[in-house]
Amino acid sequence: MTSNKANHTAFIKAEAKRLGFMSCGISKAEFLEEEAPRLESWLNKNHNGKMHYMENHFDKRLDPTKLVPGAKSVISMLLNYYPEKKQTEDSYKLSKYAYGTDYHFVIKDKLKELLFMINAEIGEVDGRAFVDSAPVLDRAWAAKSGLGWVGKSSNLLTKQTGSFYFIAELILDLDLEYDHAVTDHCGSCTACLDACPTQAILEPYVVDGSKCISYYTIELKDEIPEEASGTMADWMFGCDICQDVCPWNRFSKAHNEPLFNPQPQLLDMTKEDWQEITQEVFSQIFKKSAVKRTKFSGLTRNIDFLQK
Incomplete structure (x- = not known):
């Protein structure tokens, strides 16, 4: 039973x-x-x-x-x-x-x-x-x-x-059947450590959040520190480098959540378009987006920093 x-x-x-x-x-x-x-x-x-x-x-x-x-x-x-x-x-x-x-x-x-x-x-x-x-x-x-x-x-x-x-x-507050942890399959790979341009991954399994490009472009409300200049690899909001280089992500398949699909305009915008972005365009593209966290002023700060 x-x-x-x-x-x-x-x-x-x-x-x-x-x-x-x-x-x-x-x-x-x-x-x-x-x-x-x-x-x-x-x-x-x-x-x-x-x-x-x-x-x-x-x-x-x-x-x-x-x-x-x-x-x-x-x-x-x-x-x-x-x-x-x-x-x-x-x-x-x-x-x-x-x-x-x-x-x-x-x-x-x-x-x-x-x-x-x-x-x-x-x-x-x-x-x-x-x-x-x-x-x-x-x-x-x-x-x-x-x-x-x-x-x-x-x-x-x-x-x-x-x-x-x-x-x-x-x-x-409900008793259920519990699952068990799986083993680590990173092996000797150091792709993420080698690829991080700001060297935020200090050693395997230890990330200095205050050096991460995601931190600079989203969490940090002050000016981005000068030492980050030239290390941001064109990221204006967040960063996927450590994920993009991870061998396990070659198995990634496209999601099937319509709400996660971008405004078509977003995918076609070039650096020049971003440099000329207005508050109106920002509000239109990022109407219900997580990018609103950084606000128009934060995104333009990031774009200006990338042009240094």
Whole structure:
């Protein structure tokens, strides 16, 4: 006889698949003992730069029961964003995750529906949905749930699909069957370390966030430091270099989420077009995009810096 736990687990995984998630793994909601010293060391070395929010809620980042009282399970899901078409070669570059509608909106809607379906099928379940907007160590949970391993670039990597996907979680006060971590398959490869133009990957598995091109172009609100001049490789929002060179990403397949498709105009814009971009064009192309985080002033700051 199949247990309730097994039935509930199978139902949740089937619903996640129906909603378009490429995979779903579940782990026990408990204190992340291995992550605690790593996170503490990373923060002590100021690898978070001006991202001071990373210093907040240290306990909540490591203990899901502080986010959802009575939490028993962390459900991790991956959603593919690898685009079918890319920007033209003669262009300042956007990270591929920012081509379409802001993923926070897209994924939050899917998670709300999943939580609704869980309550309808299983009964009253207390839980919260997370998409990289709360103190949750999503890569650690995804790895613990067997969805991939944290690679030398500190991205979550998956054998079948690489790393061009978003990670999301549901933390529930529901007992479920748990998955197991997979082994690391980076081997002796150092492609990501060798390719990073700002040398932000200090050593395998250690990234200095304050040297990352994504940090300079998105998180940093001050002027980009002069020492970054000439190292930004034409990236005006985010950076995909460590993912583009990763051998596992040769298995990436195009997503099938219409909301992640870009405005056609975006793919055709050249460097010259970007240099002449107006607030009006910015608002039109990035209407519901994650690029709005950096605002028109932030994007033009980045473009001006790339022309130095």
